Amino acid sequence: MDDQNQENLRELLATFFDAEQVDSYAEDFQQAEQVFHQHPAPEPDDRLIANIKTEIAISLGRRRVKRFKRWLYEAAGVAAAIVILAIISLQLFEKPVNQPGNNSYTASLLPTALWESNDIAADDVDLAVFTAEIEQIEYEVHTLESGEDITESETSVTELEMELAEINTDFWKG
Amino acid sequence: MAQDDDLAKLIIGCKDGNNECFSQVVGLYSSRCYGYFYRLSGNHDISDELLSELFVKLVEKIGSYKGGSFESWLFKIAANLFHDHLRGKQRRKKLIEARQGQIGSDIMDPIRADDERIDRLQIQLKRLDPDTRELILLRYYSQLSFKEIARMRSEPIGTTLAKTHRGLKKLRQLMEG
Numbered sequence: 346m347d348d349q350n351q352e353n354l355r356e357l358l359a360t361f362f363d364a365e366q367v368d369s370y371a372e373d374f375q376q377a378e379q380v381f382h383q384h385p386a387p388e389p390d391d392r393l394i395a396n397i398k399t400e401i402a403i404s405l406g407r408r409r410v411k412r413f414k415r416w417l418y419e420a421a422g423v424a425a426a427i428v429i430l431a432i433i434s435l436q437l438f439e440k441p442v443n444q445p446g447n448n449s450y451t452a453s454l455l456p457t458a459l460w461e462s463n464d465i466a467a468d469d470v471d472l473a474v475f476t477a478e479i480e481q482i483e484y485e486v487h488t489l490e491s492g493e494d495i496t497e498s499e500t501s502v503t504e505l506e507m508e509l510a511e512i513n514t515d516f517w518k519g
Numbered sequence: 520m521a522q523d524d525d526l527a528k529l530i531i532g533c534k535d536g537n538n539e540c541f542s543q544v545v546g547l548y549s550s551r552c553y554g555y556f557y558r559l560s561g562n563h564d565i566s567d568e569l570l571s572e573l574f575v576k577l578v579e580k581i582g583s584y585k586g587g588s589f590e591s592w593l594f595k596i597a598a599n600l601f602h603d604h605l606r607g608k609q610r611r612k613k614l615i616e617a618r619q620g621q622i623g624s625d626i627m628d629p630i631r632a633d634d635e636r637i638d639r640l641q642i643q644l645k646r647l648d649p650d651t652r653e654l655i656l657l658r659y660y661s662q663l664s665f666k667e668i669a670r671m672r673s674e675p676i677g678t679t680l681a682k683t684h685r686g687l688k689k690l691r692q693l694m695e696g
Binding site: 353354357358361370373374376377378380381384385386387388389390393394396397398400401402404405408409 | 536538541542545546549550553554555557558563566567570571574575578579638639640659660664665666676677680683684687688690691694
């Protein structure tokens with residue numbers, strides 16, 4: 346069995362001992378180690394080596410199974426965590442549809458900036474009524490103009506004019 | 520250098536769980552490790568057991584090997600295994616109230632060792648103090664540098680050198696005597 350560090354031994358000894366001692370020490374080391382060369386230890390039995398290799402193969406197999414199981418458990422853990430997170434996210438961020446108490450936004454027929462009213466919804470209803478009335482009046486004016494109701498034409502026109510004036514006033518009052 | 524590269528490849532293979540790489544490592548180191556255990560214990564059965572344990576440990580612990588001298592790492596495990604063996608033996612000895620005495624001398628007892636096969640070196644090694652004997656055997660079988668041995672034993676390199684020199688000189692005298 347060769348000493349792979351033999352080359353550095355003298356250099357190493359020189360750091361601790363003087364030149365004369367280095368030679369003596371180096372020689373002592375070499376001669377004493379020769380004793381081991383002359384009396385080699387017994388070699389391990391071939392069956393022992395075969396058994397060790399078998400044992401290693403079994404151990405590696407167990408390790409692979411263990412590693413796979415660990416991977417499986419980790420994957421299951423990650424999957425479970427993802428499912429739990431998804432459920433929590435759904436509960437936190439999902440907006441229930443048509444539930445009372447939720448804010449519902451309705452658009453006004455007239456822009457708020459123009460109308461400047463405190464009750465736009467009520468104004469919308471009024472507006473719808475006024476629109477209907479105007480349409481009715483327009484229809485009646487059209488009827489009169491076409492001469493379908495000649496007898497009461499004078500009175501009707503006056504009434505219509507009054508009605509329009511009233512609506513006009515109501516409308517702008519809001 | 521080529522040997523170092525080959526060994527590095529083997530170790531990478533071992534870390535990947537390659538059975539063939541482990542087999543090659545067993546082939547490379549079983550002889551030296553067995554010699555180390557045998558010279559420490561003087562017993563074939565104990566050496567067989569310790570060698571098996573060593574390679575089982577190698578499989579278990581190869582992931583913790585972070586580079587550096589592989590021999591140093593492997594023989595540190597080997598040394599620890601032998602110390603564990605000694606401690607176990609000591610506990611058993613206390614339990615059965617066996618005779619008192621140094622653990623080392625008990626281990627090396629020719630009656631318990633393979634006395635029919637024991638050689639002269641084994642007998643003379645027994646006459647060294649356990650620490651020196653272990654140091655000499657570690658130096659010879661692990662082929663580690665004194666620097667690595669000193670680091671492994673957590674002692675100054677000068678101490679390691681002096682102890683080894685003293686021990687080897689004494690061993691030589693015993694063998695010649």
